[in-house]
Amino acid sequence: MPPRISVQSSLKALTGMPVKISDVKCAITWVLTKTYLGSASGYSPLSNSINTSIRAASSKVQARRKHDPFLMAQARQRKAANVSRQQVLAEERESSLGDPVRSQPTPFILEMTAIQTNSHIPSSLTEDLNYYLKSNELDAALDFSKDLTAPLKNPDRNTADPQVEKEAMNLHKQEHKNAQEAINRIVNLNNGNTKDRVRLNITKCIETFGRHYTDSILPPKPSAVVHESAPVHPERAPRVGPDTGSAEVQAAILTVKIMNLSRHLENANKDKHNKRNLQLLVHKRAKLLQYVRKKERGGPRWQNLMGTLGLSDAAWKGEIAL
Structure with missing residues (x-):
């Protein structure tokens, strides 16, 4: 001790x-x-x-490093190597995810692009008309107007002049031809503006992705495991009219608007207002896509939406920076 x-x-x-x-x-x-x-x-x-x-x-x-050229050269080489490696990693990440704005050239997207771009619309286009018109409805209306304005024949055939009736019929045919040509020019998309083309594309999105159409061609989503104690809900009433409010239709409509704005910003780099609008539309579409993916569990409806619109994972996955 x-x-x-x-x-x-x-x-x-x-x-x-x-x-x-x-x-x-x-x-x-x-x-x-x-x-x-x-x-x-x-x-x-x-x-x-x-x-x-x-x-x-x-x-x-x-x-000592500031005055030693060899150490300074080594530092610059290490910095250049790090910067180049960061660029390679960023490109790999972007290529794996894709572009959050642009869509792949699917048939549906090519059709939308052809309608939006005035130079790509053929002059003989008769199926896609302006003002919500369809070709069969327009033909039926023109035939009805032709019969309605046809010249009446003289009931007294003894006093009737065949030459006068023939001239009146030829004049009626010529007037109907002129009226038909004028109507075709009015409803042609070549004479419409961008707003008319976007409206036609929105109509096509409703017809392509609406539940009133996809319910008959797409199988249902995978069913979840239901517990015995879960409540039994009644069946839904059948759908009446076209579907305009489902998440798939809204995502397709936003895609049309995004395509229109992105095409405009290619030549207007200083349009800050529309650039911000593009960012808002892209983020809103990402939320809708995340909702559809969650609800459909990656089922046929989700695959049909992403495949038809030509969208990649960058449109809904991760942080979107434009």
């Missing part, structure tokens, strides 16, 4: 006066507290000396 030394007697021998034990304990506690606080806060004399020596050494190394 180490020898026991009386603190009171040793302090009395040094100072020449009696010292209380409580005063010694307070002094030792104060010294230990200051030492602990100084080491915890980093302001102890030892830590200050170490930090000062480290800073001095680092400043010397930096100064």
Whole structure:
């Protein structure tokens, strides 16, 4: 065992006066507290000396590197290698996800592009008409107007002049031909504006992705496991009229608007207002796509939507930055 030394007697021998034990304990506690606080806060004399020596050494190394051309060249090479590697990784990520704005050239997208671009619309286009008209409805209306305006024949055939009736019939045919040509020019998309083409594309989206059409051609989504205690819901009433509010139709309509804005921004780089509108549309479509994917569980309806619109995973996955 180490020898026991009386603190009171040793302090009395040094100072020449009696010292209380409580005063010694307070002094030792104060010294230990200051030492602990100084080491915890980093302001102890030892830590200050170490930090000062480290800073001095680092400043010397930096100064030596600034004046050493070999070390500077090595630093530039490492920086260039890191930058090039970051570019390669960014390109790989973008190629794996795809473009969040542009769609792949599927038949549906090519048809939408042909309608939106005036130069790509053929002059003999009769199926796609303006003002919500269809070719069969227009033909029926023209035939009815032709019969309605046809010249009446003289009921008294004895006094009728065949030459006059023939001339009137030829004049009626010529007038009907002129009227038909005028109507065809009015309803032709070549004479319409961008708003008319977008309206026609929206109509095609409703006809292609509406539940009133896809319910008959697409199988239902995979059914979930239903517990015995789950409530039994009644069957839904049959759909009446075209579907214009489902998430698939809204995503397709947003895709048409995104295509129109992106084509406009190719030649208008400083149009900040429409660029912000494009960002809003892209993010809104991403939310709708995430909702459809969650509800359909990646089923046939989700695959048909993504495949027909030509969208990649970048349209709904991860952070979208334009």
